[in-house]
Amino acid sequence: MSALSGAASVVGIGATEFSKDSGRSELQLAAEAVRAALDDAGLRPSDVDGLVTFSMDANAEIAVARELGVPRLRFFGQIGYGGGAACATVGHAAMAVATGVADVVVCYRAFNERSGHRFGRVAAGATAAPTSGGIDNGWQYPVGLSTPAATVAMFAQRYLHEFGATSEDFGRVAVAMRRHAATNPRAWFHGRPITLAEHQASRWIVEPLHLLDCCQESDGAVAVVVTSTARARDLPHPPAVITAAAQGSGADQFTMTSYYRDDLTGLPELGLVARQLWAQAGIGPADVQVGMLYDHFTPFVLVQLEELGFCGRGEARHFLADGGIELDGALPVNPHGGQLGEAYIHGMNGLAEGVRQIRGSAVNQVADVRNVVVTAGTGVPTSGLVLAVG
Amino acid sequence: MSAGVAPVADAVQDPAERIREAARRLVEAGDCAPRPARDPVNEPMINNWTEALGDANPAYPGIAPPAMVQVWTMGGLHGQRADDDPLGAMTRVLDEAGYTSVVATDCAQTYARALRPGERLAVRARLTDVAGPKRTALGEGWFVTTVSTWTVDGEPVAEMMFRILKFRPPPPPPPPRQVPRPQVNRDTAYFWEGTAVGELRIQKCGECGALRHPPGPMCPRCGATRPGYVVASGRGEVYSFVVHHHPPLPGREVPFVVALVELEEGVRVLGELRGADPGAVRIGAPVEVDFDRIDDELVLPAWRPR
Numbered sequence: 021m022s023a024l025s026g027a028a029s030v031v032g033i034g035a036t037e038f039s040k041d042s043g044r045s046e047l048q049l050a051a052e053a054v055r056a057a058l059d060d061a062g063l064r065p066s067d068v069d070g071l072v073t074f075s076m077d078a079n080a081e082i083a084v085a086r087e088l089g090v091p092r093l094r095f096f097g098q099i100g101y102g103g104g105a106a107c108a109t110v111g112h113a114a115m116a117v118a119t120g121v122a123d124v125v126v127c128y129r130a131f132n133e134r135s136g137h138r139f140g141r142v143a144a145g146a147t148a149a150p151t152s153g154g155i156d157n158g159w160q161y162p163v164g165l166s167t168p169a170a171t172v173a174m175f176a177q178r179y180l181h182e183f184g185a186t187s188e189d190f191g192r193v194a195v196a197m198r199r200h201a202a203t204n205p206r207a208w209f210h211g212r213p214i215t216l217a218e219h220q221a222s223r224w225i226v227e228p229l230h231l232l233d234c235c236q237e238s239d240g241a242v243a244v245v246v247t248s249t250a251r252a253r254d255l256p257h258p259p260a261v262i263t264a265a266a267q268g269s270g271a272d273q274f275t276m277t278s279y280y281r282d283d284l285t286g287l288p289e290l291g292l293v294a295r296q297l298w299a300q301a302g303i304g305p306a307d308v309q310v311g312m313l314y315d316h317f318t319p320f321v322l323v324q325l326e327e328l329g330f331c332g333r334g335e336a337r338h339f340l341a342d343g344g345i346e347l348d349g350a351l352p353v354n355p356h357g358g359q360l361g362e363a364y365i366h367g368m369n370g371l372a373e374g375v376r377q378i379r380g381s382a383v384n385q386v387a388d389v390r391n392v393v394v395t396a397g398t399g400v401p402t403s404g405l406v407l408a409v410g
Numbered sequence: 411m412s413a414g415v416a417p418v419a420d421a422v423q424d425p426a427e428r429i430r431e432a433a434r435r436l437v438e439a440g441d442c443a444p445r446p447a448r449d450p451v452n453e454p455m456i457n458n459w460t461e462a463l464g465d466a467n468p469a470y471p472g473i474a475p476p477a478m479v480q481v482w483t484m485g486g487l488h489g490q491r492a493d494d495d496p497l498g499a500m501t502r503v504l505d506e507a508g509y510t511s512v513v514a515t516d517c518a519q520t521y522a523r524a525l526r527p528g529e530r531l532a533v534r535a536r537l538t539d540v541a542g543p544k545r546t547a548l549g550e551g552w553f554v555t556t557v558s559t560w561t562v563d564g565e566p567v568a569e570m571m572f573r574i575l576k577f578r579p580p581p582p583p584p585p586p587r588q589v590p591r592p593q594v595n596r597d598t599a600y601f602w603e604g605t606a607v608g609e610l611r612i613q614k615c616g617e618c619g620a621l622r623h624p625p626g627p628m629c630p631r632c633g634a635t636r637p638g639y640v641v642a643s644g645r646g647e648v649y650s651f652v653v654h655h656h657p658p659l660p661g662r663e664v665p666f667v668v669a670l671v672e673l674e675e676g677v678r679v680l681g682e683l684r685g686a687d688p689g690a691v692r693i694g695a696p697v698e699v700d701f702d703r704i705d706d707e708l709v710l711p712a713w714r715p716r
Contacts, residue, residue: 140657141657142590142657142659142660146590147590147591147592147593148593149593150593150595154593155592155593155595155597155598156624157590157592157593158591158592158593158594158598159592159624159679159680160680161589161590161592162589162590162591162592162704162708162710163668163680163681163682163702163710163711163712164589164654164659164662164666164668164682165652165654165668165680166590166659167654167657170652170654170668173652174650174651174652174668174670175650177650177651177652177693178649178650178693181650181693223655223656224653224655224656224665225655225656226652226653226654226655226656227652227653227655227665227688228652272630277680279650279670279678279680280623280624280677280678284649284650
């Protein structure tokens with residue numbers, strides 16, 4: 021147990037609708053989600069003294085503060101590395117709250133990722149920035165490896181080779197996520213489950229990834245409110261206590277292209293996060309009832325199950341085949357449908373679902389939830405949380 | 411088709427034969443009607459000409475410089491060729507056949523006598539030869555020769571043989587492949603300078619000798635900041651690969667293969683695997699380096715089966 025463990029809680033969650041064309045600015049989405057999260061927490065904008073977002077978010081903390089009428093900010097920051105930032109926004113907020121630097125911190129992510137800038141397309145100018153990241157991209161984009169799906173496919177091909185897994189093993193993740201989304205009215209794919217045959221028949225995006233191995237592109241926003249667990253007791257909802265928060269970056273780390281390590285079948289940065297989470301929270305995988313695993317592409321869900329210790333290395337396919345991630349499985353994963361089924365909000369919608377599972381208010385509620393593990397973007401420097409009932 | 415020239419029968423399908431047939435008719439038609447000069451030979455124009463050329467010959471402007479003969483029958487700013495002008499007619503035929511570009515190749519003038527201010531000229535022209543198709547440095551084309559005759563009151567005073575090449579402009583070069591261009595800095599320049607000269611260079615620590623790719627300024631093993639490089643053998647095996655189908659990418663046709671290759675030297679390098687059936691690529695397949703020249707400034711590392 022660490023000084024951070026249990027000091028802060030998530031007390032409010034808010035979101036816009038998830039769509040393919042929000043029809044409004046990203047700043048409006050951010051402001052709406054933050055206001056909804058504050059309403060949910062029973063707090064006012066004037067209570068907020070901290071804001072945290074992703075470095076990829078287009079809405080600066082001060083812009084969001086202006087829209088909300090937040091009179092002062094004592095703590096603000098942006099976490100890098102794309103979706104790897106998701107849990108780290110809450111982790112940073114929890115550290116600020118735990119140390120008294122801030123009282124109420126809102127973490128948010130808002131984008132028009134379908135109707136505006138689409139991440140699935142080749143990022144124009146990815147190699148242009150005179151930065152270390154721009155240099156890194158120069159080994160990848162010019163030779164034609166230039167979409168997120170392509171970068172993940174390179175890992176996935178090696179994973180299949182080393183462990184004898186098949187595309188159907190990836191497909192079982194997509195089928196489960198779509199099954200969960202089918203009964204979630206907020207999900208884009210509400211009422212639209214898929215079969216494994218449909219997964220197999222879907223067109224290639226980048227072999228070995230089919231279309232249905234890839235998450236959606238979505239418009240929307242999610243915000244969560246973090247304050248001290250002591251204060252949380254006075255607020256309307258049962259707190260989702262942050263019993264662990266960690267970040268991780270591994271040896272010879274790149275963004276999506278850590279191809280130069282000895283082994284390509286793992287996610288050592290997530291393994292580092294996992295070990296910290298279990299140590300901080302004083303629990304292990306067996307103590308977790310729900311997993312909110314980042315599912316931008318199916319293959320890394322398998323690797324996360326392994327790195328988090330829910331199964332052995334290379335054994336995730338058996339875990340999946342046994343129904344392990346279904347709602348009645350050994351570790352129900354993403355009961356809301358994940359980013360494959362609900363929406364791609366850079367992991368923040370999964371984080372919000374983790375809070376609902378702790379509260380007992382989810383549409384696909386898992387019984388007797390005491391601990392939820394939440395992960396963030398994979399293939400990049402990443403982060404994780406353990407949320408627990410108070 | 412201009413008036414005075416019978417249309418070539420549609421039955422003549424071979425483009426070269428159609429051109430020759432049109433040429434035959436124009437040659438047979440002989441001289442066009444004489445076209446009178448707009449103005450008589452005159453001193454102001456002679457003075458302007460000799461002044462511009464710096465020709466102080468005292469005979470001018472009492473007589474006109476012989477080389478001015480073409481000047482007297484120029485059409486002016488808005489002048490148009492006469493319908494029966496054989497060069498105009500032949501030009502249209504060749505334009506329609508795709509020989510749309512033109513360059514003058516020969517001009518020879520012969521003067522019978524000097525011209526004096528006040529004389530009124532007329533000019534007529536005939537097509538004498540159309541030769542082709544010829545392969546030239548400019549492209550495939552036809553040499554078109556005409557002879558123009560200037561007269562004063564019917565008296566021939568000058569003649570000009572004029573030859574042009576009507577050619578088919580070569581197809582424009584394919585647009586340069588637009589691929590994202592790597593950022594090149596002090597740490598990476600050696601690599602891109604290497605691909606430009608057909609070398610796959612791998613960073614080698616100048617202190618401990620560790621090989622490393624992608625490179626960086628400080629050796630993560632010994633901390634030295636003396637990076638050098640070795641030229642890789644270029645041989646390796648596919649460590650992993652993808653087949654890209656969607657979305658379309660600039661500068662590439664889908665599907666294509668990108669391979670992460672482990673070189674004999676032990677480091678891995680990304681590149682497009684070319685010349686391989688995307689459906690047949692396997693991990694472990696032996697490959698060797700290839701170089702994908704995008705333009706004069708960028709050569710990408712690539713692979714081919716070996």
